[in-house]
Amino acid sequence: MPNILIVDDSSTMRKIISRSLRQAGLPVDEIYEAGDGIEGLAVIASGKTIALILSDINMPNMDGLEFVKAVRANGNTTPIVMITTEGGEEIIKDAMDSGASDSIKKPFTPDQLQEKLGGIL
Amino acid sequence: MSLNSAIASATKFSEEELAKYVIQATREVFSTMVMMDPKDEYPLQDPITRFKCSITGMVGFAGTYSGVISIHCPVNLAMKITSNMLGVECEEVGEDLNDAIGEISNMLGGSVKQVLSKGGLDVKLSIPTVISGEDYTVNSLSDNDCVVIPFLVEDSKFIVGLILKKED
Numbered sequence: 001m002p003n004i005l006i007v008d009d010s011s012t013m014r015k016i017i018s019r020s021l022r023q024a025g026l027p028v029d030e031i032y033e034a035g036d037g038i039e040g041l042a043v044i045a046s047g048k049t050i051a052l053i054l055s056d057i058n059m060p061n062m063d064g065l066e067f068v069k070a071v072r073a074n075g076n077t078t079p080i081v082m083i084t085t086e087g088g089e090e091i092i093k094d095a096m097d098s099g100a101s102d103s104i105k106k107p108f109t110p111d112q113l114q115e116k117l118g119g120i121l
Numbered sequence: 122m123s124l125n126s127a128i129a130s131a132t133k134f135s136e137e138e139l140a141k142y143v144i145q146a147t148r149e150v151f152s153t154m155v156m157m158d159p160k161d162e163y164p165l166q167d168p169i170t171r172f173k174c175s176i177t178g179m180v181g182f183a184g185t186y187s188g189v190i191s192i193h194c195p196v197n198l199a200m201k202i203t204s205n206m207l208g209v210e211c212e213e214v215g216e217d218l219n220d221a222i223g224e225i226s227n228m229l230g231g232s233v234k235q236v237l238s239k240g241g242l243d244v245k246l247s248i249p250t251v252i253s254g255e256d257y258t259v260n261s262l263s264d265n266d267c268v269v270i271p272f273l274v275e276d277s278k279f280i281v282g283l284i285l286k287k288e289d
Contacts, residue, residue: 087231
């Protein structure tokens with residue numbers, strides 16, 4: 001089963017996303033966590049096999065948009081789905097232009113995760 | 122406490138409309154992330170600035186609009202909220218409690234920002250700030266430009282406030 005990386009500065013939100021993925025019945029093996037974009041890049045650089053990255057946008061140190069750009073700049077094509085309170089069209093367009101695959105608005109339900117991520121996992 | 126009429130006019134929202142958005146956002150966040158169903162008791166009868174054994178989460182707006190959205194709740198209720206969000210018992214004030222209340226304020230800020238911002242780039246959200254203590258006060262320097270919504274959930278009350286200003 002696939003491994004997932006969750007990048008979010010809120011440990012509460014990382015736990016909610018982890019629980020919701022399993023509640024949604026999505027096939028998930030290991031879930032790796034990072035508190036910002038810099039930590040996210042470190043997890044990727046460690047060589048772990050990751051099938052999907054879920055990233056917040058509004059984070060300290062390195063935000064989600066910078067993180068997506070950095071991942072893509074390294075030639076990494078892993079799907080990245082933004083999970084964020086930032087639902088504005090222009091911000092989502094920025095994220096997609098930077099290389100994100102899709103977005104999910106917080107707050108969300110497990111069903112919404114299933115709908116958005118079922119085709120990726 | 123009410124929304125200044127000039128600000129309500131500038132934002133093109135009435136106080137009642139903004140109250141409606143705050144109530145909708147709060148109920149959505151609580152029903153999907155906290156598994157609680159709070160009832161609003163709008164309007165607030167008397168201003169509340171002093172909080173005892175409570176925790177406050179705040180997120181600021183900057184850009185076309187500036188302001189702050191905040192949630193204030195008693196620590197006992199905050200522990201129940203945190204326990205529901207995490208799926209494990211929270212029994213003390215600490216990192217989990219602060220993070221959970223901060224994230225609720227972050228989601229409330231995101232929802233209100235969607236109402237205020239055309240595409241999302243003209244209004245920026247701050248990283249959440251959390252304050253807790255046995256006895257503290259929270260004051261706006263201008264006390265006429267906010268909407269404050271009291272809520273009741275599981276026999277406990279909490280309030281959500283929105284302070285807003287349209288920038289020139």
